[in-house]
Amino acid sequence: MDQIERVKEEIRSHWFKDHVAEIKGEEGLQVITWGEPGTNMYRTKYVLSGNNVFISGDIGEAVYSLTCAATLKNIQDFELHYFTSKLSAFCEERWDFDEKLAKKELKEHWEEYELNELEDGQEIYEGILSAIEEGSSMESYRAWLLNVYLNTSADSDNMECVWDFGKKMPHRLIGYWVGLQMVIEQLEQKDLETA
Template identity: 75%
Template sequence: MDFIDRAKKEIKENWFKNHVAEIKGEEGLQVIYWGKPGTNMYRTKYVLSGNNVFISGDIGEAVYSLTDSATLDNIKDFNLGYFTSKVEAFCEDRWDFDQSLAKKELIEYWDEYEKNEQYDDAREIYKGILSAIDESTSLDAYRAWLMPVHQDTSVDSDTMEYVWNFGKRMPYRLIGYWVGLQMVIEQLSSKEGKTA
């Protein structure tokens, strides 16, 4: 099971277990309250207005600007990647940085493309990238630490472009916003099926 699948499972089973959707308004302006009755744990409010989705609550805030109208009917077909690409504002960094993943990607990349054979100073480049990973807790910090590696060694820009994204992970919150909306849609569809 990959990172995204594990995140979806955890979010469904832990964050949003026993959550119930309550909708106010109508298409064009809907407010969806998503929470477990009697608690405030992982309570989330989705506001669908025009082409925008506004999210607030226990898991933070975000604004999405869609190319289609922000309706549950349109959103139900969005996959995680597409929906997340529409985020305009988010309460945290757009990407998380995972040191373990970055190290794994560095090793795989270096071996697969035989970088030791391409550069006279390959050992310095590798050590510089590894040091950048070890010194960083965010993607921005990692990228800042990488700049001297690029400037002080013979590494080319194609290699740096690839290395630039080592350790880049989608935050659980962004996954959670999408998972919550999908669960809301599923729950409401299930209710409509029972009443039809």
């Protein structure tokens, strides 16, 4: 099970385990309150208006701008990465930085492309490793990485792959999508029960 699948399962079984959807409005403007009755833990409000999905609540705020009407029927078929690609505003940084993942990707990339054969290959490797260790976010990692690019013989082709080492989707963004999928599943279940 990959990292995203583990996070999805954690969100389903812990964050949203006992959540219930309450929907007000109709297609075109719907307000969905998603929460466990009697608590505010992981309570989330989804507002589907026009082509936008506005999210607020205990797990932060985000805005998604879709290329279609923001309806549960349309969103139902969206995969996580497609839905997340529509993100236009978010309360946190767009990507988390994972030092362990970045080091693993550096090692694999370095071995695959035999970059030690560059004249200053060891210096480049150590510079990238230092950027990984100094970086506390994607932004700071990339700032440190720019220093490696400017002060070694590393060219833009070498650095292009390195630029995204350690990039991970934040749990909150996964949670927004999982919550919507669970709302849809819950509504489908209610429809089956009343049919």
